[in-house]
Amino acid sequence: MAILIVTENYLEFGLETGFTNFSESAMQFLEKQGLESQGPVSKLTFKFFLAILCSLIGAFLTFPGLRLAQMHLDALNLATEKITQTLLHINFLAPLFMVLLWVKPITKDYIMNPTLGKESVPLMTEATFDTVRLWLILLLCVLRLALMRNHLQAYLNLAQKCVDQMKKEAGRISTVDLQKMVARVFYYLCVIALQYVAPLVMLLHTTLLLKTLGNHSWGIYSESNSDSLVEDHPFSGSIHSELPSTDEKMKVTVTQITMALGSLKTIFTPLLFRVFLSESVAAS
Known part of the structure; x- marks a missing residue:
């Protein structure tokens, strides 16, 4: 909710534009139906529902994020090459990079209108920047999928750590208990894989929905509007x-x-979908 209070000069979620478009379209729809209304919801209610949506996504990703952090540390200890360690760091900081893509003073203002001397030369259009942003998110998803083997192997090495820890402890332990402890790590591997893949799949599908419903393009040139009357x-x-x-x-x-x-198509416009899906991608 605190993030939604920030003005559009800093965060590029299109909240003000999307809410205005949604309210005007809904009021026109109600007028055609012979109903008088001042608008479907207030701006505060609109932001409140967005905050609830982002909070649910964040709560869903809290424990997988903690698990990823632990696997990241273990994978760094196993990695010996500098390239692998660099990719692991980029993969771990990928959520921060994706959030910064919607912060205008940090990314959009410097990329679209960089100051070169006394003149400001635009490098790309706004549509091109939206396309580049989508491609960057997809590349980060591919990177996380490529490093899945390293993270899962780092988790499996917990079994060896448990055995080494037990060797240092005093007392005896039966072979059956030792086998159960090692097998418990391997049996839990499917849950670890699900915690690793599920946020990735959700982020990937949300990005594809943002491209389709938000009327974005995969190429540099904007696609023709396919909306039909x-x-x-x-x-x-x-x-x-x-x-x-x-x-x-x-x-x-x-x-x-x-x-x-x-x-309904006139009410739920691409501007409105961009608000919801951009918030969902940033929350993921």
Whole structure:
């Protein structure tokens, strides 16, 4: 909630623009339905629901993050090459890098309008920056997936650490208890793999949703707008006239569904999806 209070001059989530667009579209929709309204929700309520969404994502990722931190330390102790250690550090700091991509004074202002001498030369457009940001997130996801073997091997080495620790302790231990202790580490490996992969899958799917629903592009040049009007829907227009006269009820139902889908499309715009999905990616 404290992050959502920060103005758009510092965080580029598009909260103000998305909320304004959502309120105006919802009010127009209600007016067409013959209802009077000052807006669906207030700005405070809108931010409150966003804070709850991000809090749930953060709570879901708390324990996997702690587990990743422990595996990161163990993997660093096992790594002998400098390149591997550097990749491990980049992988561990990847969430911080992704959050900084939405901080305008740190990334966007310096990349899009760097100050070269007395002049400010723009290096890329805003659409290109959004595309580069999506590609960076995907590359960080690929890096984390590539280093999965190192982290899982670091966890499996806990069995050897437990055995070495028991050798230093006084007293005796049966072979059966020793086997159970080692097997417990291997049996828990599937849970560790799930804790490692689940946040990665959630982040990857959220990024793909941000690209699709947020109307972004994978290339440098912006794609043409593929949004179609309600009149261009495949179930409307001339197709209705080709239906048999005995299917009047079906025609009315299809028309109502088409109009409802078109109205919802005007409310849930790409600007609104960019707000929710950008917050979700940053929280992940």
